Each structure stands twice: as C-alpha cells, then as structure tokens.
Amino acid sequence: MKTKPAILTLVMSAMLGFPASAQIPATGEGIGGIYAGSYLCQDGEHGVVLDIAVSEIEGRTELRVDGTLGFVPVLAGANGELADVAGSFTISGFLLTEPRGANTAGYLQFQREEWLLEPEGYGSANFRGQLNRRDDGLWQVTGTPLAGPTSEFCSDLIATRFLP
Numbered sequence: 001m002k003t004k005p006a007i008l009t010l011v012m013s014a015m016l017g018f019p020a021s022a023q024i025p026a027t028g029e030g031i032g033g034i035y036a037g038s039y040l041c042q043d044g045e046h047g048v049v050l051d052i053a054v055s056e057i058e059g060r061t062e063l064r065v066d067g068t069l070g071f072v073p074v075l076a077g078a079n080g081e082l083a084d085v086a087g088s089f090t091i092s093g094f095l096l097t098e099p100r101g102a103n104t105a106g107y108l109q110f111q112r113e114e115w116l117l118e119p120e121g122y123g124s125a126n127f128r129g130q131l132n133r134r135d136d137g138l139w140q141v142t143g144t145p146l147a148g149p150t151s152e153f154c155s156d157l158i159a160t161r162f163l164p
Contacts, residue, residue, distance in 0.1 A: 110126065
C-alpha cells in the first residue's frame with residue numbers, strides 16, 4: 001500500500017509532537033517573550049534562555065526577531081569540559097509567517113551579534129530552527145545552534161516560552 005505524502009507528513013508530525021503546520025500570527029503577537037530550555041554540544045548539555053522581541057517588517061511576510069541569548073550551566077552537563085560556563089550575546093534574525101519555497105511558516109533563523117558577557121574559551125552561535133505552538137498553547141523553539149568549527153558541533157536546542 002502506498003502512503004500519500006500529505007498523510008505521511010501529518011503522521012510524522014504527530015509522531016514528533018509538532019503540529020503539521022505552525023499557525024504564526026502575521027503581526028507576531030504573543031510570540032515575543034522569554035524562552036528557556038537547553039541545547040547539546042560536544043562538550044555536554046547547557047541551559048539556554050532566549051529573550052526575544054518580534055516586530056513586523058513593512059511590506060514583508062517575515063517578522064524581525066531581536067533579543068538576547070544566554071547560556072548557563074545545568075546539572076546534566078556537569079561533567080562537560082565547559083560545564084561551568086555562562087554568558088550572553090545579542091541576536092537578530094527573522095521568522096517566516098507563511099510558507100515560502102522549501103521553508104515553511106515558523107522557520108526561525110538568527111545571527112549572533114554582540115557579546116554582553118563573554119566567557120573565556122566559549123564562542124557565540126547562529127541558529128536555525130522552527131517555532132511551533134505546543135498542544136498546551138505555549139510557543140516552543142526547536143533547532144540547531146550553529147557553533148564550533150563545523151555545524152555538527154552542537155545540536156538539539158529546545159526552549160519554551162514561559163514569560164511574555
């Protein structure tokens with residue numbers, strides 16, 4: 001029996017716990033705020049805090065994203081080489097509100113900007129990922145920090161909005 005592509009997409013989305021398509025408000029209302037979670041790198045797990053503001057870009061379908069990314073130690077990463085590291089830097093990027101080409105609504109990308117607190121021996125990272133609404137209505141960011149000498153240095157960032 002052949003599976004239709006649309007059905008397969010819905011099944012895979014349900015299995016992964018993500019909605020089939022993100023319903024991103026065109027104005028960005030309710031998306032900005034403080035997100036917290038963690039990410040994995042070759043040196044272990046680190047806590048992450050994203051404080052983002054979302055604004056419209058005149059004449060465009062994507063939204064502007066500005067804010068701060070902070071990282072902190074977590075118990076699960078206590079044995080990592082850089083387990084005690086903490087720092088923060090500003091970020092800027094965009095969020096797609098409508099499907100466009102291979103990218104779908106909810107695609108999020110930001111670049112590192114300026115260090116606010118720069119720890120010795122640790123680098124800042126760009127990011128690409130997805131913004132989705134969880135079943136409980138909270139917004140969640142998932143994706144990959146682009147850090148280190150190759151894009152495989154870090155993986156699996158997840159952060160959930162818990163403060164407006």
